[in-house]
Amino acid sequence: MSSNTPERILDAALGSFGTRGYEATSLDALAGSLGLTKQTILYWFPSKDALLEAVIERSAAELAQAMQAALEDAGSGFERVEAVVRSVFRLAARRPELLGLVRESARLGPPAATRMTLALDPLVRRASDFLEAEMDAGDMRRHDPRLLLLAIYSTVIGMVTEVEVLRAIGEEPTARSLVRRRSDVLALLRSALLTDDAAAALATRIAASR
Amino acid sequence: MSSNTPERILDAALGSFGTRGYEATSLDALAGSLGLTKQTILYWFPSKDALLEAVIERSAAELAQAMQAALEDAGSGFERVEAVVRSVFRLAARRPELLGLVRESARLGPPAATRMTLALDPLVRRASDFLEAEMDAGDMRRHDPRLLLLAIYSTVIGMVTEVEVLRAIGEEPTARSLVRRRSDVLALLRSALLTDDAAAALATRIAASR
DNA sequence: CAAGTTGTCTACCATATGGTAGATGAGCAG
């Protein structure tokens, strides 16, 4: 735990922005939760907007790094999709605020959204290229790779952050449920993405590795 | 156009809540856009919360009715999924605020979320039962029907409301793009949901109907 | 020790917000 003040402020702001939302977070409340006064926050970050900006910057970097790390020792083909999805679900368990902030940034629109998307753009390009290559190789069903990416993004982020919808379908947002949601998403993506040939190949590869 | 005041207020509130968000909408601004004063709004709706409540209630009813209507003359099996998805995309084109409000309600949490989900609960149950029956009949791949529903919800709502993410992947949110997104989602859902047998059967059925 | 520098606080301020109280005028009933 960093006892460094600006870092603590960023942590608390991430938590509140990512769960309660930006507008619903007041500097006074934020400072109160840290045992500080609002003016100390404004000493480190010149305005509320600037604070949001800093939170987004730091969070995007952490996100990008987490995904990058997950891809380091991932296999090839669908296993790479699986690695990314698993890392997102790991984040959902350990740092839910981070994914909450992604949604919140998208909701707030520019300039917050622009900042977040700019920081994640390398990942997006990489993912899009990867999907396209897989399709060219005939391992994945053909789709517009960018729209496919949006669909995957929506599904995964939704499965992970839509707490109220979860409740609406009668599923409590527990850790156990999260694991179930993960395997369900993976199964779904597998059948959605893979061509029949590639699916069969994946199955035999998994069977062999036991 | 209803020149009836409370109705006009509900319309404007739906528009602003569904696009800008609840907190970001002030009664003064809302009234201004209607050529009224805030006090007139508070005459018809005792508080801002009550206004949100009324907006949700009316919108949920309209949503439910639209889906219901789409299902009236829908076929069976996957064609029913298709009918629902098409009706959602039609709403996205004609009444985007409505879908924005669904997201916003989920984001706001109880009691707004509860109100929305309660109103849509019959549809949820019906959809869940339908999916389960299809699985039992061997026409759809086996999944937890409720989680599957959440996945479909997330994907479709995301494809339709995530304007900023759309921009991030380099796709402008035009009407033409919406049509492409719709066919992409449908193709994706078809391969994700249908068993190979059912997919083949659907293909021949479509070919025959030409 | 003297002179900054740094981090935090107290004291304000202007503005915006949701909400209340009461005046005003149009239309309708007797």
Add this chain to the structure above:
DNA sequence: CTGCTCATCTACCATATGGTAGACAACTTG
């Protein structure tokens, strides 16, 4: 005409909010 209801408005109010100005104490540095 009189009195009443309905719809809207003007005038406020209390509170919360983001932000500014400046005091003050603890460190650092010459």
